[in-house]
Amino acid sequence: MSANKTTTTGQGGDKPSEEMLTEATRVPLWDPEHDDVLVCRQVRQETHDVKTFVFSGREPRDFRYSPGQFMTFELPVEGMVTRCYTISASAARPYRLEITVKRVPGGPGSNWLHDYMVPGKEVNVSGPGGEFTTDATSDEKLLFISAGSGITPMMSMTRTACDLSEPTDLHFVHAARTPSDLIFRDELSLLASQNPGLKVSLTCDSTSASHSWTGFSGRLSLQMLSLMSPDFKDRKIFCCGPGRFMDGVRDMLREAGFDMEKYYEESFDFGAETAGTFEEHSSVAPEISGQTFRVSFSKTGHVVECSPGMTILSAAREAGLLPLSSCQRGICGTCKSKLNSGEVDMQHGGGIRQREIDQGKILICCSTPLSDVEVEL
Ligand SMILES: Cc1cc2nc3c(=O)[nH]c(=O)nc-3n(C[C@H](O)[C@H](O)[C@H](O)COP(=O)(O)OP(=O)(O)OC[C@H]3O[C@@H](n4cnc5c(N)ncnc54)[C@H](O)[C@@H]3O)c2cc1C
Incomplete structure (x- = not known):
């Protein structure tokens, strides 16, 4: 039996090779395209109204994220609400995620987490997302x-x-x-x-x-x-x-x-x-030129003209609709909707998966029409 293959480590036995250890400890990467369930493993009371929730995948997963990024949680309260929570843990310990949540009086999401999220409970998430990060080991003060x-x-x-x-x-x-x-x-x-x-x-x-x-x-x-x-x-x-x-x-x-x-x-x-x-804090509004397109909302029957550069979310608001939305930058996923017909330019920031795009879904907050479109709203 070659040294590389033996698993016996008795007296005088071979030590496991580095290759074997790597293989044994290799944890698959969390793939935001396919992975979307976290399991709560631990809850810690941090202060009188703040708790930390520790999660990992159903199977072990290696969460690669930049410190400062957040996950978007789908919480089963009031139907369903989506809320973003920053990962508070160290990105150098990538096999579990922690979020630290303050209970907001009257707030559905934070109160649900505080009252119902216990070890063993599963929750649907997307992410990580966000760009608020820096490397505190760099030379910068x-x-x-x-x-x-x-x-x-x-x-x-x-x-x-x-x-x-x-x-x-x-x-x-x-x-x-x-x-x-x-x-x-x-x-x-x-x-x-x-x-x-x-x-x-x-x-x-x-x-x-x-x-x-x-x-x-x-x-x-x-x-x-x-x-x-x-x-x-x-x-x-x-x-x-x-x-x-x-x-x-x-x-x-x-x-x-x-x-x-x-x-x-x-x-x-x-x-x-x-x-x-x-x-x-320095931004210059870009000059926008282009064509006006018609946006129809299939559920309500509203039709609105969408001027160049206007997002479908803005068009919906112009029509008097109040679709759910949060970040308005294509990262939280709250405004995900079905595009029934037409073409859009979607500049999202990670709030939608490729498989959802393939199913015809869009984030209306960061989508501008490239033709007349119909959206399921
Ligand atoms: C990118 C991002 C990261 C976030 N990370 C965290 C985090 O790490 N920890 C955390 O506790 N929250 C975090 N939040 C806030 C979180 O998403 C929710 O908004 C918060 O938990 C309240 O949700 P709710 O449903 O309980 O109340 P909501 O219905 O959302 O809010 C109820 C009322 O409280 C106000 N409110 C909302 N959040 C706060 C707050 N944090 N403090 C005081 N007043 C508030 C709202 O303006 C509203 O008036 C983050 C939000 C974003 C966008």
């Missing part, structure tokens, strides 16, 4: 600014950098309402103590008797940021948090004369008017 559940993409990027080597020069600023709302407080403190390239600064709007607090107090201001991170103007900044928090950060940075070309943000509220989901 980075500043992460987050608030509330906006900590999740920053946490994934930080955990990944710490797993892969060490953040080179990363300052992580996080704001919470009270010390009891601080997510990942202990882990951030541990990571900072083990990684000299990582500095963590926390601030709480207010303190409470039940949780000790000796850190910064009050809302993040320019003065506070300058104390926490005196060289913040030399850094590339990534920001995520509630809309008003990000509005405040942007105003503060502009006031300080920060070069906004180095500012990146992710909004958890796709409908926010103030900012895109992930954008560098």
Whole structure:
């Protein structure tokens, strides 16, 4: 029996070869075109209203994703709602996914997850998607600014950098309402103590008797940021948090004369008017020319003229329809609809699978007609 083939490892037996180990431990890649079910493996209570849900595939899968990306979940509540959740885990531990979800009062998706997602339960997902990512082991000086559940993409990027080597020069600023709302407080403190390239600064709007607090107090201001991170103007900044928090950060940075070309943000509220989901704050509206086409909606019988550059979602709204939509950038998949006839130019960002396109489905938020079209809406 050759050394490569034996499986006996008794006294004086052969060691398994590297090739055998690789074969034995090879886990198939998660293929977003075909894989769409996650199984919950564990639930962790992070704070009084935040839980982390750990998932893997039905069979082991290697999830390749960039830290900061999100998955879109189909949750069986109110019929069906789709919600995006950033993967909070380290991308360097690719066999399981974790999401960290804040319970939003009255919100169907987050409450369903908190109340019904338990180990063993399965959920349909698509993704990963999104472009909000950076490599914290690169030579760039980075500043992460987050608030509330906006900590999740920053946490994934930080955990990944710490797993892969060490953040080179990363300052992580996080704001919470009270010390009891601080997510990942202990882990951030541990990571900072083990990684000299990582500095963590926390601030709480207010303190409470039940949780000790000796850190910064009050809302993040320019003065506070300058104390926490005196060289913040030399850094590339990534920001995520509630809309008003990000509005405040942007105003503060502009006031300080920060070069906004180095500012990146992710909004958890796709409908926010103030900012895109992930954008560098410099955009010029393109000039649009072309033909006007007719869009018919088969279920309601509405017909509307779609001018050049107008998406089918905008046309539907013009017709008085309110189709489900979320990101408006072709990444979350909420507005998936059937194209009954005609041709469209669909510039999606990963929110639809090739097999769905082959079945005649489109995302109406990022599809513009190339002919008269009929959509099943
Ligand atoms: C790309 C992306 C990534 C996301 N990642 C995460 C994540 O990692 N963790 C997480 O908890 N959520 C995340 N979200 C938000 C999440 O998708 C849901 O919007 C959220 O869980 C609320 O859903 P819901 O159905 O419970 O309530 P909804 O019906 O969506 O919202 C109810 C009300 O609460 C407001 N609201 C929605 N989300 C929040 C929030 N996070 N904080 C405060 N108010 C809110 C809404 O504007 C609305 O008024 C992400 C969203 C996007 C677009």
